Amino acid sequence: MSKLFIAGEVLHSAGSLEELKNVKGQKAVIVTGGSSMRKSGSLDRAIGFLNEAGIETKVFEGVEEDPSSATCFDGAEVMRKFQPDWIVGLGGCSAIDAAKMMWVFYEHPDADFDEMTKPFSVPTLRNKAKFIAIPSTSGTGTETTGLAVITDREKGVKYPIVSYELTPDIAIVDGEICATMPAHVTSNTGLDALTHCVEAYVSNIEDNYADALAKGGLDIVFKNLKEAVNNPGNIKARQNMHDASFMGGLAFNNAWLGIVHSLSHQVGALYGIPHGASNAIFLPNVIRYNAKATERFPELAQVIGKETAEDLAVAVETLRSEVNNQASIKEFGISQEDWDKNLDYIANNAFADPCTGFNPRKPTVEELKDIYNACYHGEVVNF
Template sequence: MSKLYVTAETYHGIGSLEELKKIKGKKAIVVCGKGSVQRNGVLDRALSYLKEAGIESTVFAGVEDDPSVDTVMKGAEEFKAFQPDWVIGLGGCSCIDAAKMMWVFYEYPELTFAEAAVPFSIPALRDKARFVAIPTTSGTGTEMTGLAVITDREKGVKYPVVSYELTPDIAIIDGDLCKTMPKSVTAHTGLDALTHCIEAYVSNIDDNYADALAKGGMELIFDNLENVVMNPTDLVARQNMHDASAMGGFAFTNSWLGIAHSLAHQLGGMYHIPHGCANAIVLPNVIRFNSKVTNRYNKLAEACGLNTAEEFAQKIESLRFNIGVIDSVSAFGVDKATWEKNLDYIATNALADPCTGFNPRQPSKEELAQLFQACYDGAKIAI
């Protein structure tokens, strides 16, 4: 028997932000980033809709990229002072992930981050508040998942916090909110969504529902990502990418991910490579590594009119090139001496990453180090 975990209510389509008018409650705190939703008017629209719903609201702004433990704890203190019954994550993945964890420590102030980071250990939420996720980037699918990624700045490590308690109560998937994304963010987040769809499809958890959404999301991304990078105001393509991101999120919250994410988490935590970019660097070589033990990539290749896993990996490399995303860690500017000094450390951490356990081929630390090295050099693996 399997159980599907889903966001209770999902509204999608251009203009669906207006659904905020219909929620019932007294107080809402909106968690957002450092300025984009303020500049483009999305925050004001959200606050206006909450006012129409008769809900008093306040804003916690300033969540950084790769949100830190410190930011999460600071937000939890503001939650305690305001006492909301709705928490609204508005923005990119960083904002929504930070809001999820602020919510955890608002409901359980005695909990430590170390305790919360143990997979599936977060106690039952919703005693004080419920959660709305409103993404403004089309990448992580966090609005559909029981996952939040938080960075420990002192250790240089990203922690994926895993608990189905974190799955939002409401997700609003409005492609109109994404039209002001810069090209680089559109490209990186789109490749992140693609990685989610592919890794969910090939994971060692077999789920027909997740597979259908993973494959469908992948097809939408291949059909729309290059166009939306070049034509950012194409709202049909924007909504297709936003839907694909949510579909990937649904898929991987039920089937989970693999070592592309294990590697990418380390590249982001140690070198601050944007998450989607890191995924795009490592994904083709991960496909080559895993294809020795699974034919699932061949099925995805067939959906694209291709024949082999290698052709599928090359299709991803071509898309990556066409939308202007780098193909190696060295191209990001990480010098060789720094890389060599940290290689064993990041390979050790990648092996311990929760995503590694769901990969179709179980790697050794040495194999992960080889993968890392090939991705640093921009070379194809020979494992």
């Protein structure tokens, strides 16, 4: 049985934030990150629209990049005192993912975090509140996925919490909110969206819907990412990238991801390398590695007027350099000594990552190490 898991209602156009005026409810907690949503005015506009709907609001501000479980407990405590019937995640994916986990601990104060790191272990939600996701970056597609990535800082591990319970009730995909996104965040998140499209397309789950979304999202990223980076005020390009991010998210919510994400989660947790930036480093070599096990890359290459898996890998490398992104892990200032010391640890964790099971080619830990080493130096994989 195939079922398409998608946000309950999807409002996607420039200016769609205003639709908050039409939400029915009593109280909302808005969860957001540092200060970008306040500075850009999006937070005040969201509060204003909810107030117009007769909804009382409370703001939980300051969710950090790569949010920890401790932050999620803090937010849940605020929610338990305020008793909202809506939770609004407004900002980058860190804010929205944290808001999702706050929602879980608000409804289930005794839920065990470690238990929920096992796939589909989140208890039933919507007993107290429903969820609105309003992304300000165009990458993870968290506004339509049943995924929240939470970091355990002590262990240096990023946990993807996976459950369709976490798929938002309303997604507001408004490109205007992205207009103030810095260039490096635009490029990193856009390359993440691209990676979702590629990995979902070649994953070992066959799904016609996901395939169409992945192809469509890939096409939009190649046509719009450079413009969104170079001309941040171009709302058309912003909206296009926002749509591509949603499409990539919807594709992988149903067809899953592969080892680019398995490799990336580890260097993100250990070295703090931005998720999209490491994805863009691993993706070309993983395309080369996976091309030995799947015939599907030429179909994706055709979307951008190319022919082979190698063409697609090179096109990703070209786009990556055109948006000024790094081509190797060592460019993040990680010494060879430090890398060698941690290689076994991250390769084993990548092997155990849930995304590895959906990759079209079953890797060994040794192969993952070889891909890691090639990408550390910015070399090409060919095995």
